[in-house]
Amino acid sequence: MTASGYFPLAKTLLVAIVTTTISGCSLFSPVDNETRVALINKLPQGIPQRETHATTLLVLAPAINPAYDTVRMIYRIQPYQIDYFSKHEWGATPAQMLHPLLTQSLENTHYFSTVLTPPYFGPYNYALHAEIIELTQDFTSNPATLHLSLRVRLTEGDSNRIISAKAISLQEQLQENTAYAGVIAANEATAKALQQITEFVLAAVR
Structure with a gap:
């Protein structure tokens, strides 16, 4: 050469x-293209406890607004519109995560002799119906907030008559503008909602 x-x-x-x-x-x-999977699994610490009664409660699977019936994690950056994080999702749908938490919280009151879940076709004294209206990380506010809205109602087992109903709306501030901060806020809000639901049920069955 x-x-x-x-x-x-x-x-x-x-x-x-x-x-x-x-x-x-x-x-x-490696390219960082893995999806982060998060859970809502926090139970309230101050659940009221009562003397056990010969009473059964059926906790039905929560209904959910169809827009939120997904493992995709939802956020908002402008009014009237929702978007989904590309690399963050839930390990199950919000309804699937909430159902066992509801059951466990009500068992922890010790009021009911049995807390039942579907599929169950036998007799029961009361049934708890829950519906998730919203679960959104809202970045239109400063600081950003996690919005959790639910409706619950308690019915009699024999007649299906509504004994009591309650709307729950919670806003939990995010410590930073990240999806994981939203996960932490969702767990905090859920624990507070479970606390309110257990108190609501115990007040209604007295």
Whole structure:
């Protein structure tokens, strides 16, 4: 190889080596495209407890607004519109996560001899119906807030008569504008909602 041909080739190789070294992280590190999966599983700490009665409660699977019946994590950056995080989702739908938490919270009151869940076709004294209206991380406010809205009602087992109903609306501030901060806020709001629901049920069955 002539000297005139050697130096352009050497220059090309040097540029390639430098470029590879600078971009080594992107070439040899895995691309961060994994989805983060989060849970809502926080129970309230101050659940009221009562003496056990020979009373059974059926906790039905919560209904849910169809817009929120998904594992996709929802946020809002402008009014009247929702969007979904691309790399963050729930481990189950909000209704699927809430149902066992409702059941556990009501069992922890010790008031009911049995807390039942579907599928169950036998007799029971009361039934708890819950509906999730909204679960949204709202970035239109400052600070951002987690909105959780529910409706619950308690009915008699024999007649299906509504004994009492309650609307619950909670707003929990996010500590920072991230999806994970929204997960923490969702757990806090859910625990507060469960506290209110257990108090509501115990007041209605007295």
